[in-house]
Amino acid sequence: MKFLRWAGTLTALALLIITLSSCDTTSSSDPEPELDLVTIGSVASDDYTISLESNSPLQTGANQLYWKVERDGDLVIPESITITPMMDMGDMMHSTPFQQPEVATEDDRYFSNMAVFIMASGMMGSWSIEFEITLPNQEVLIGEMPVEVDSSWRLTSVRDNNDKIYFITWLHPRQPVTGNNTLRFMVHTRDSMMSFPPVENAELEIYPYMDMGGGSGHSTEFTSPEAQEAGYYEGSINYSMSGTWTTSATLKVGDVTLPEVMFEYSVQAQ
Structure with missing residues (x-):
């Protein structure tokens, strides 16, 4: 009889543990949010790698850009990113309509912004995006990201x-x-x-x-x-x-x- 009482108690404890475990919504097995992005380019600055990604290859019209900073393969979340897209046409340069990057609502590992490229890359000129990135340690990364922009109907x-x-x-x-x-x-x-x-x-x-x-x-x-x-x-x-x-x-x-x-x-x- 004592054995049966102990067995019943252990069974109840096991069921309680299983129930509590199933209610834990912060399990480490939960997948991290991911975006379906393609790599546009990456450049090195000091010991850091700055990557630019988007939903698809860049085209004239609106493009959503996603910026990521890594050091030795580890993600670094910047304090801020400031950009300026520039078209170099040889005898002149111009920018384009764009927004400044902010932390991406879809995935906080990225900074994101929209840029509306008003012409395609090619014989007329080439695009690059100047950036200034302030890191949590107050180090500032300055550089530019060359990008290719195809024409589109949009x-x-x-x-x-x-x-x-x-x-x-x-x-x-x-x-x-x-x-x-x-x-x-x-x-x-x-x-x-x-x-x-x-x-x-x-x-x-x-x-x-x-x-x-x-x-x-x-x-x-x-x-x-x-x-x-x-x-x-x-x-x-x-x-x-x-x-x-x-x-x-x-x-x-x-x-x-x-x-x-x-x-x-x-x-x-x-």
């Missing part, structure tokens, strides 16, 4: 009668699909070769169209984007079928209506 530009240029970036969806899509644009202008402020409170009218050939075609259900904060414009578009579509965009700034520009792209079936 950026276009237009000029007014005074030759002032406006850059219209197709931000979302990066890959349109049939059905309803939230539609987001960014609009910037150029005040100088180093200053590209967002254009707020403008009007952006769009018109999606599918050319069926033989002089026939059709549009689809959509709402033109409305101005949001910091130069963002948001609407929606509901693609009725897959294939090649165009979307015209007409920007009105104050009392000035700019010439129509066009995005051409492929819509995938889902």
Whole structure:
């Protein structure tokens, strides 16, 4: 009988331990957050390696950049990172619309920022990103990251009668699909070769169209984007079928209506 009582007590203790263990949500076996990124480049500065990654190879238009600092293979979380993208065209240099890096909300091992590259790398010039990184020990790393930027359909530009240029970036969806899509644009202008402020409170009218050939075609259900904060414009578009579509965009700034520009792209079936 004593044996049975002891056996029952041990069984109860074992069940209690298992229950408590199953409630521990801080188990070391929990996976660390990970981003599906591709390496854009890396450079060495003193004993440190600075890596730049992104969701895909860089293209004209909006790109989300992720910065990581390591020393001897160990991760180092900076206090701050300051950057300036620069295009070297030989006889002149210019920057592009961009944000400064902050700790990435998706994965705090990275600093992240958006950059809108307004031209591709190639015969016209080459891109690099100057950086200044302050480490926890107050050491400062200064250097530049050469990057390659391919052309894409997600950026276009237009000029007014005074030759002032406006850059219209197709931000979302990066890959349109049939059905309803939230539609987001960014609009910037150029005040100088180093200053590209967002254009707020403008009007952006769009018109999606599918050319069926033989002089026939059709549009689809959509709402033109409305101005949001910091130069963002948001609407929606509901693609009725897959294939090649165009979307015209007409920007009105104050009392000035700019010439129509066009995005051409492929819509995938889902």
